[in-house]
Amino acid sequence: MGLNKLFYFGEGPNTTQAGQSVFSQQQAIVGGNAIVPVFQPLAFALYGEINGRLVTIGSPQNQGVPPIGALYDNATALGLARAPAHPDF
Numbered sequence: 001m002g003l004n005k006l007f008y009f010g011e012g013p014n015t016t017q018a019g020q021s022v023f024s025q026q027q028a029i030v031g032g033n034a035i036v037p038v039f040q041p042l043a044f045a046l047y048g049e050i051n052g053r054l055v056t057i058g059s060p061q062n063q064g065v066p067p068i069g070a071l072y073d074n075a076t077a078l079g080l081a082r083a084p085a086h087p088d089f
Helices: none
Strands: 002-008 021-039 044-058 086-088
Antiparallel strands (some): 002 021, 021 044, 044 086
16 A cells, blocks of 8 residues: 655645655555463453554656755654654553
8 A cells, every 4th residue: 555646745734835845655554363271261352462663765767856865864854864663452
């Protein structure tokens, strides 16, 4: 699943049209769950689940707008160099 064309203008309220850039975002959601019986006579069991979201940021070319990597770096567009994982518990 992903978004092919997202616009970024910079951070904060003082951004302008001159700072417009484009990027793409792809994500994968992986996970699993388990049910472990604990006490059979009362049908008591434990249930657990863990999920993770892996996000990848890209710079599409030939969109009529500069790619995000041409105007910004990781200091001015947080998460550009490495998008953090989002665990869901």
